[in-house]
Amino acid sequence: MNYVIGVDIGTGSTKAVLTTLDGTVKAAARRDHAPSLPRPGWAEMDAERDWWGDVADVLKELTSAGDRILAVCVSGLGPCVVQTDEDLRPRRPAILYGVDTRATREITEITEQLGADAILERCGKDLSSQAIGPKLAWLRREAGHAWRPQDRWFSAHTYVVARLTGEWVLDHHTASQCDPFYDIRKQEWATDWIEEVLPGLALPRLVWPSQQVGVVQGAAAAATGLAEGTPVVAGTVDAWAEAFSVGVRRPGDLMLMYGSTMFFVQVLTAQTSVRGLWTTSGVEPSSHTLAAGMATSGSITTWLQDLTGGVPFETLVDEAAAVPAGSEGLVMLPYFSGERTPIYDPLARGVIAGLTLRHRRGHLLRAAYEGIACGVRQIVGAFEETAGQPARIVAVGGGTQGGLWTQIVSDVCGLEQQVPAQTIGASYGDALLAAIGIGLVPPETDWARLDHTVRPDPSTATAYATLFRTFTELYPATRRQVHRLARSVRSTEDMR
Structure with missing residues (x-):
């Protein structure tokens, strides 16, 4: 029988699926990893070990049975950036997406250089920690004379594509998050701005996510078990591959992804630009999407589980489910790694307000879910103002399992969510892209x-109306103090 393989490089693991051409999953493989957090505001990964090494391992596992693999497609966390030499050797650890906030100086400088309104109009979004442009500027500044004209730069999936095929490409969606270097209206590189900000920067070839970009070369075949000459399809950022996997492809479709971060993708009828949200190129040729992302969501629940002694997560969820709506006067701002949308504040931090001696760990978990849900409500409201009421909302990701988190989000937002039968994730969308990509x-x-x-x-409507009002008031009321605390930690780190 003929098969395709989809692989996704996530923040916490790399997952791969082997599927038939009707979407039946024959086998799956997984390798766990974790980002490094070497300094406050930094989030990194080892591209050689965590990206290429894990992908090679899962591919080798899925090809060990000797099935005929017709194509492979890879997606990845992003947008990220790793700088390599011409032989694809990383020069330093890869810098992750919006959770890495080191390039705040570059964001300010580039915004002043090009103009905030001009960037929004041409790129579809404001510069933020999510953008690749400031990260590249930070790398160029740090590298100094060590940055050579032949150096290349990749996101997670494109680094793996290069290791498989030798081709240096970037899909249009990921390129549209390389602000301010991509013109969202023309869907091409903004070469004049690139020369103004980073003169001489080498650029990859632009492709669409479902486009075949090359074939597996000899060394990669030996490392992965794939046959030499196997077609490789471009792929894209994981959230968009996951949206594709659950059929979020028609204008008005909105995906809510419950994962380490909460992510939102809505297909647009036409390109638009609005402050506070991200307009990007979509998965399918010439399409556009509206997107948003919170910086910390499911990762807070992992932190809380560790903090409470590693109690089984099911126990924590049961305890949280027994707590009434509103967590008995407890509210949490889930800004543990700063925040992307809707506040765009890299110096924001988590705040837990209303604690008393009677609150227990179940209260904390429920307050975390409710705080995240309040952020979701803010973002969905912004989507509605920009693109109208979503035609439907599809919930995906590991956080949909068990039901408590999704129920709280529906209760706080007053919205219905559809949950698909197949929630494997982005790797499933990659398998479909692989099948489409080679016809x-x-x-x-x-x-x-x-x-x-x-x-x-x-x-729950009355309780959550009160909670949401308190949530929206708490951030501006504590921002000055929290910023002072965040800067004090950074200053301490800089002196080490």
Whole structure:
């Protein structure tokens, strides 16, 4: 039988699936890893070990049975950036997406240089810690004369594509997060701004995520078990591959991704630019999406589990479910790594307000879920103002398992969410992209199937209206003090 493989490099693991051409999963593989947090505001990964090494391992596992693999596609966390020499050897650890906030100086300088309004109009979003341009400027500044004209730069999946094929490409979606270096209206590199900000910067070839970009070369075949000459499809950032996997492809479709971070992708009828959200190129040729992302979501629950002695997560969830809506007067700002949308504040930090001696760990977990849900409500409200009421909302990701988190989000936001039967994630979307990319299935093929719908509980509406009002007031009321604390930690680190 013929198969395709989809691989996704996530923040916490690399996952791969082997599927038939009708979307049936025959096998799956996984390798766990974790980002390094060497300094406050920094988040890094080892591209050679965590990206290429893990992908090679899962591919070798899935190819060990000797099945005929017709194509492979890789997605990855992003946008990230790793600088390499011409032989693809990383010069330093890879810098992660918006959770890495080191380039705040560069964000300010580039915004002043090009103009905030001009950047929003041309790129579809304000410069933030999510953008690749300031990260590249930080790397150039740090590298100084060590940055050579032949140096290349990659996001997670494009680094792996280069290791597989030798091709240096970047899909249009990821390129549209390389602000201010991509013109969202023309969907091409903004070469004049690149020369103004980083003169001489070498650029990869632009492709669409479903486009075949090369074939597996000899050394990569030996490392992965793939046959030499196997077609490789470009892929894209993980959230967009996951949206594709669950059929979020029509204008008005909105995906909520429950993971280490909370991520939002809505397909647009037409390109638009609005302050506070991200307009990007989509997965399918010439398409556009509206996106947003919180900096810390599911990672807070992991932190809380560690903090409480590693108690089984199911126990924590049961305890949180027993706590009434509103967590008995507890509210949490989930800004543990700064925040991306909706406040764009790299110096924001987590705040837990209302603690008493009677609050327990279940209260803290519920308050975390409720705080995240309040952020979701803010972002979905901004989406509605910009692009109208979503036609439907599809919930995906590991956080949909168990049901408490999704139920709280529906209750706080007053919205229905559809949960698909197949929630494997981005790797499943990659497998579909691989099949589409080399013409094995028609471009309109959709493997998604709905499992159930989460509906808001009207009995929680009053409690959550009060909670949301308190949540929205708490950030501006504590911002000055929290910024002072964040700067004091950075100053201490800089003296070491």
